[in-house]
Amino acid sequence: MLYVAQFINALQLGSIYALIALGYSMVYGIIKLLNFAHGDVIMVGGYVAIFALAAGFHPVVAVILVILGCTALAIIMEKLAYTPLRTAPRISVLITAIGISLLLQNLAQLFFGARPQPIHIPFPTGSISIGAVSIAYPMIITIGVAVLSMVALNYIVQGTKLGKAMRAVSEDTQAAQLMGINVNSIITFTFAVGAALAGIGAILFFVRFPVVTPTVGAMLGLKAFIAAVLGGIGSIPGAMLGGFAIGFLEVIVNAVGLSRWTDGAVFLVLIIILLVRPAGLVGKPMIEKV
């Protein structure tokens, strides 16, 4: 019984990590940038939710506002900070990403204060019982929404012309450009899709952990980043796999009574994967051309 409950628990946590990891992986796949501000997009999503709900919007409208807010933030970030650096060395862009992350955290602290703010997203309560196991609705909804989002993403990437253009740009930017593909708009689109997934992830995260602080996105983002690396950064199926793997790892570490070591275990995974298989579980080994 306990095993089944923990299994569902891990799936729920893993779904959230996977949704966020996708944003890291997609952006990395297309412009080789580790967008460290990605986690903070979730934090901003949290504050948007608080204000939207406080303003009396219907919860569904609030959810839509969170997703739109995250998407808009990512597009602004991309246009203002990353587009001007398109031809700059990768390290400059990486440092910019860290800078934006710190900027967002400090702006949030300035405007909303450092005090943790409770957030209550109205979600169906109750649970269903299968045999002796009872599963809460939020868990089922979280897993369902995450799986649906991933199916939708897969469809966009595989089945639409924008998805084909994305894959073309990620393989060979210049060749794609010579085929008449507007690389800049494809990059912006990628950021937007990644952020929309993060917005969905934000809602699901705050349903489970209902407190927003200016730095809430930092650790969450870092773990999702590790999930992306574990799966193989740049790979969409890799990010999903890595997300669920981290979710399971955390739940297992907690279940055996080592809950203080949860974060440590996740970082240990990062160290091990970088030592043993830096390309990740599904990534192809990269051979540096000389």
Next chain:
Amino acid sequence: MTPNDPRTALLPERDIHKTPVMECRALGIDFGGLTAVDDFNITVAPTEIAGLIGPNGAGKTTIFNLLTKVYKPTRGAMFLNGKNTKKMNTIKANQAGIARTFQNIRLFKEMTVLENVLVGLHNEMNYNLLSSVLRFPEYWRSERIAKGRALELLSIFNMQDDASMKAGALPYGSQRRLEIVRALATNPCILLLDEPAAGMNHSETDELMENIRKIRDMFQIAILLIEHDMNLVMGICEGIAVINYGKLIAKGTPKDIQNNPVVIEAYLGKELGNADSH
């Protein structure tokens, strides 16, 4: 001006009165202090098959990069169908009708053969993301038309049966052919081929020559090719431009070029002068 004067437009008789599909006037580019291409003049007529030849390092691929706006020219101007391309970037130049293949194959290897061609058809597909997510009929129609068109283009080279293969898994010759198909998918009026016969054997090269002619006749487009295989160049090009050290040294028909002492010197060195110095 004489036929060998690089400034003369060299057009086949039948095209002399048409607007050239592409025209370069005194095009040049410097990298730092080094002049890579200088005073490059060429006129390509609609439906002409033209060749650009020269020894290794003469600047041929640099010229292709200038024509496709990968590089911005330092000097001179280039016109597509009479329109100045000064303000165009790579994407705009492609949309204005210039498409190319690469010396070292640059397919999207992880994508299927069909998808590679569909990327080329990107700008032909007119539907937005919303209609694709909601699966409006517009999406299905657009995707169906594009897929049909892609298969039709692949059938030129008899590749329609490989459509679902990964491009990277194709044999070398087919990869070269697929690059041509992908470029054709962008609906160009001039197609630039960068060493299309590189690595091909005799019979493959013969087949390629046939196919280049076939493409010209079917699509009624101009083709400008860089090639080291002189059988191919002399066999299908109607006009040839020769460059050396980034400068045009001759232009003419294959026959003119074969007998031009300047060209022979560029390729083989001076006959008498060099012999003495050894």
